Amino acid sequence: MKSLIAVLTGALFGAGLVISGMTDTAKVIGFLDVTGAWDPTLMFVMMGALAITAICTPWIIKWQRPLLAEVFSLPLRTEIDARLVGGSALFGIGWGLWGYCPGPALTALTYGASSTVVFCVAMLAGMGLSDLLDRRRDG
């Protein structure tokens, strides 16, 4: 049952990304091109998603436990630090540069372009680099 939920939610997410236009880098760059030919369409993706999460999340996390797990695994940190802001800034730069954020990049692998494979490998390397940096600092 857990496996079914994981596959199903993944599939809904992937379908949503494709249908909404988030895997279309020209649209993404058009959405971020506020100073040029701004295309606000993708704003409605966020609105469509938030309309559901903003209403359901507060209700669901009041349950004693999720339906198929012992506990809710939610982020506990609350501090606004340089790591959060700096990381998000670097992510924004990369997002605007090529037009993929992580979900659409992975989903777009199915379009079969080699440049998307290159992007995704670099993305995983970037994630690994961050972990490596943390391990060096800690150890």
Place this chain on the structure above:
Amino acid sequence: MDFPTLPLIGGALIGTSAMLLLAGLGRVAGITGICWAAVSGPDRGWRFLFLAGLLAGGVVATELLSVPVPEIPEGPLPVAIAAGLLVGFGTRRGGGCTSGHGVCGIGRQSRRSIVATGVFMAFGVISVFVFHQVLGVMS
């Protein structure tokens, strides 16, 4: 601009996916976290299945609903590599991307997520202005 039916529906699917994952497994549908932990652990199983579903859902939506395959970005590969590194490193530092912070975190009214989303949107806009308007890196 036409009425944004597809972005709204796609966004709603993404939001629904996130809520089913939260209600079922008590997990946040953040692609960065899911993607990296699917590679490095712990708890790879459900994450791997979610990602498999993500790709499958994208294919099903493209085929069944005849969503046109978007144009693949045609920039130079070093740009794809730089962008991928920035996206991977940045999302890992910042603790999330458009899904984890933008859709799930804001839905939970997390201050960190609201700040992160504002920052990566702003830097996305700056990045598009600098790289596409001023420098024209894709041509």
